Amino acid sequence: MADTPGASEPSLDEQIAAYQREFQDLDPQVEKVVSALSRLNRRMHVAYGRQTAELGISNAEWEVLKALVLAGAPYHLGPGDLAKRLGLTPAAMTHRIDRMVAEGLVTRERDESNRVRVIVGITEEGRGKWLEAMRMATVFEEELLQDLSGEERGRLGEMLTRLLRRVEDAQPDAGGRLSDLD
Amino acid sequence: MADTPGASEPSLDEQIAAYQREFQDLDPQVEKVVSALSRLNRRMHVAYGRQTAELGISNAEWEVLKALVLAGAPYHLGPGDLAKRLGLTPAAMTHRIDRMVAEGLVTRERDESNRVRVIVGITEEGRGKWLEAMRMATVFEEELLQDLSGEERGRLGEMLTRLLRRVEDAQPDAGGRLSDLD
DNA sequence: GCTTCGAACTTTACTGTTGAAGTCTTCAGA
DNA sequence: TCTGAAGACTTCAACAGTAAAGTTCGAAGC
Known part of the structure; x- marks a missing residue:
């Protein structure tokens, strides 16, 4: 039987x-635009995942x-705000912060001026990991x-932001699932 | 304090x-290209999720x-092959198929010519849901x-596939995490 | 100054995924 | 034909996420 060796993933054109x-x-x-976009995003995440794994952290932690x-100095954010930005539920954020505090990547303390609030901060180690990850990520992205000229990059970015504006106008709510990488 | 109303998600430019x-x-x-790509993908998934939810199925099931x-007629695939295509572990695939069989979306039977293998097929209902989802998805995608002219769509698709080729050459393995939508 | 409401976070119970171990079938060699 | 090895799927335990209920604190009304 020829032609279907492992039959794993069809190519974009086949699909x-x-x-x-x-x-x-x-x-x-x-369909080509949509499928390519989706595959590309997936591949990029795989790449980022490998890079962060080298640093001993997960993509989620990154x-x-x-x-x-x-967020900018002093690099403080509350769990609720973090959850919104990452597109997670507050409960998930609580757990994730638990783990990251245990690993020494972030700090958690009560806001003494309003004891309902909690302040999450980044540690030196966390900042170092972020910086390393950024270095690797930018190399990868470059x-x-x-293969794209400067002009092409500009056009591509412009078209993508135009699409983005279109969706964001259509679903101004949520912001949903920000969990990605950008 | 002006300027940070809910402080939820920063705009692309702010970011x-x-x-x-x-x-x-x-x-x-x-960075603009990469971030826009990622956000766009996320937003699209949210949209697809809403649409499939209307049909009473999850994105995962879709x-x-x-x-x-x-896969084409007769619409048969093994759990292992499905797992590869979706970028899941075989274990996850087993569970997902369990649920979908229970919901009447797919069938599962042993391959009598090789009793180690299992054949997963699609039911009439499953095919109907797929068709409905496709109709909604294509409307959304259109x-x-x-905002893009025919020529722009062509250029965009071409640039994205060029990027895709670049990553796939770099990581020919895995295909990793295909779990997305394309 | 109590009380009640609401906001911010945590806890709990459940769902879905992973990785590793286990089962069953096939196939190749003795 | 028996045995051993490999392949395909499933089972099990652990982990990350969600939804909903619970806790704690602050602020507004009476």
Whole structure:
């Protein structure tokens, strides 16, 4: 039997051909954009996951560190706010912070000016890991885009943000599931 | 205190500004592409999730149905193969199939010509749900891309597949985590 | 100054995924 | 034909996430 060695993942073109076979009124151009976008995102996450694993942290932990650093000095955020930014439930955030405190990546203390609130901060170690992860990520991203000219990168970014604006207008709520990498 | 109403999710531009503030040697053009891609993907998943929920199935279940239909007639795949295509472990696949059999979306039987193997097939109901989901998804995708001209869509698809080729060459293995939507 | 409401976080119970161990079947060699 | 090895799936224990109930503190009304 030739042709289906491991039969694992069909190529993008094979997949689009299959879609057209099974669902006639499909615009292959649209499908190509959507499918490529999705696959690309997945592959990128795999790559990020490998890189953060080298640093001994998970992708999930990296996201928390990112949110804290991007918040700006003094790099403090409450669990609820973190949860919103990462698209998690508060309960999940509590658990994730538990683990990260245990690993020494972040600190957790009560806000003495309002004892209902909790303040999560980043430790030196956490900041160091974030920085390392950023270095690796930017190298990877530069490699990823190496085939695109400066002008193409600009056009690509512009088109993607145009699409993004379209979805965000359509679903202004939630922000849902920010758990990704950006 | 003005300016930070709910402090939930920073806009894309705010986020990129924060990156530049905290990590100088960052190419904002690259970061814009990467961040927009990631956010867009997330938003799309939220949208798909809402649509499949209307049909009474989960996104996870939709993925299984997609894989089966895309496999082509007779729409049969083994759990192991499905797991590879969806980027799950075989164990997770077993459980997911359990649930879907219980819900009448797929069938599971032993391959009598090789009793180690199991054959998962799609039911009429499963195929119907897949079709409905496809109809909704294509409407959504068309709306998403409505601001792009035909020529722009072509360029966008081409650039994305070029990036995809680049990552796939770099990590030919795994295919990792296919769990997404494409 | 109590009381009640609401906000912010945590706890609890449950769901879905993973990794590792286990079962069953096939196939190749003695 | 028996035995051993490999493959395909399942089972089990541990972990991360969600939803809903619970806790604690602060603030607004009476």
